[in-house]
Amino acid sequence: MANETKIKSLDAFFNPQSIAVIGVSRDPNKVGSVILSNTLQNQMGIKVYPVNPHLDEIMGLKCYPSVVDIPDKVDLAVISLPAIFVLDTIKECIRKETKAAIIVSAGFGETESGKELEIELKKTIKQSEMRVLGPNTLGILISGKLNTFFLPYDKSTTPPAGHIAFATQSGAMGHLLLERMAFYGVGTSAFIPVGNKIDVDENDLIEYFARDEKTKCIACYLESFAHGKNFFELCKKVSPKKPIVMLKTGSSKWGARAAASHTGALAGSNLVVEGALKQVGIARAQTEEELWDFANFLAYGKVLQGNRIAIITPAGGMGVTATDCIERTPNLTMAELSVSTKERIKTRIPPFASAGNPIDLTATSTPEMIDGVLEDLQKDNSVDGILMFSIPQPPLPVTDEQIEIVVKWARQGKPLVVGTIENRLTTECIRKYAREAVPVFPSIERAIKALQVSFERGEYLKSCQEGEKNKNET
């Protein structure tokens, strides 16, 4: 298949008009039935056809003996049969000219006994035009449109529609993060666990998401690269336009070659991956927390054009802890506020408060103070980015008024991240910022790491522009 057609063909996953759910059961708790009820929740007017040769009807819908018996065309088939029945079903789907299939079933290449079966499956789909996701996948979520998970929708929550597209090689890890996004209300555009990647892999998805207007950041959890060279060349093209964040785990097999050269010994398991990802501008996450934090920032935050950070805090302790953290963060530095900025700030804050950086508003801070100081910082050319701490001021929680002001400046002003310390009192404040699409982080260090990623993204984009300029000149 030509590349253009190959990527276009993925539309059947993202925008199907009709879906066959193959492997439904009378028991509403069985995987197939859960998938059916989730699929029926779709708000795109997708026609849904259950398939089971032993049933006439399920959930009020006519049940078909086989996919080929469905009187309509089928764009997408979701298959949750035991592994041994999957190959024949896939052949039927191909005969039906189904555009795409999701194989939820496990028991393929991830097990010893299923390896042969997976090879056979791969051979079969290679000879067709049909695109296949999985096997061994959780199902997909296209936010606000379609959910084919085998987790009951009333027992699992999904995030609102938003800008993070998520491709993951671990369904479980991915889903746990997705629940977390849902918990805070951070929006996602799509969530696709790739499973065993017999056809659709991370490269297909990155290329698809690169063209998807709703997606502003592509997040990936990967254990192995399907085609490393293609991945590298693809990301080189995508990264300047859309940020990619990746948690890459698992090690390669360099140990065996270590003796031959020092270069080989130094490569270890990780350094070549590390270098390659940097080279193509990918923000590499080392933990699941970083994956979600970096994606959150890159989808919803602004890119730093310089490394000088101003901190606004109602608590001295948070200010100094953050200052220390910035000092030990490579690339970032505390902004030296201009004399006129300090003078202006002094007129706004209590006489015992600090107008230097970190700007300590003290416990008497008011929304007006915050508004004024944020305005002053916009005008100061020695400030590239702002870290705003939003914390309760006893007896009050973080007020909506304060949140509104910070959201306003986050939208119209310089790059800004909100930091707090997560607890019972601040969870709701985190949710409110997330709902307003303002990047917010539940610890001091995580807020500063996000700023670092923002700065690195800025430097990468500058290097791309330099590269373009040099190309044009020569």
Place this chain on the structure above:
Amino acid sequence: MKLDLKQIAETRAALAENEVKQLLQQYSLATPTFKLVERKEDLKGLNLPVALKVCSDKILHKTDVGGVKLNIGNQEELNTIFQQFRKKFPQEKFLAEEMAKPGVEIITGLLRDSTFGLSIMVGIGGILTELYQDATFRVIPIKRYDAEQMLTELKGRKLLEGFRGIKTDREAVINMLLSLSQLGEDLEDYIDQMDLNPVFIYERGLCVVDAKLILRRPPE
């Protein structure tokens, strides 16, 4: 004479040191002045002190087999050591090489990665390499920006930025990485891994002191 790596790779697993250095010189990378020595008569005409090393595509770890003698200060000593080496390695040739003046040591090289293909590495050299594992990689070809980034990623980067009166030619290191990337790009099919270790960096310029190249049977 230009080396035909394609042809060599058909029959051999590695290059001998003189061949690697000849290749490096073709890419404007400085090495010490050296001579390939087969007979005693070849030992003349170098500025002492010199190093004498066994030079063979079959011996990659010369020191391990007692095939390296450094800092040979006079002709008589050189002749004696040559005789000893001759006895020890009757089938091999030798490399007599002028001793390079010491500098800040770095290590650099190329490595075929199973995922990304040929990659380039640079690290802080000497015993610190093994102690700190202080090295960084990129996939070739690299751009100038990549080379600069690589150097800033090293923990020992200060050694290349001026530290306690140590002055080094950072620009020369960047150019070396770009040349090595070019070499890797040109000969990608034939290289499995390559080590330049150590490379001495001076206030101006640099010198590749030791080098090895492990070949790869070219794809059909």
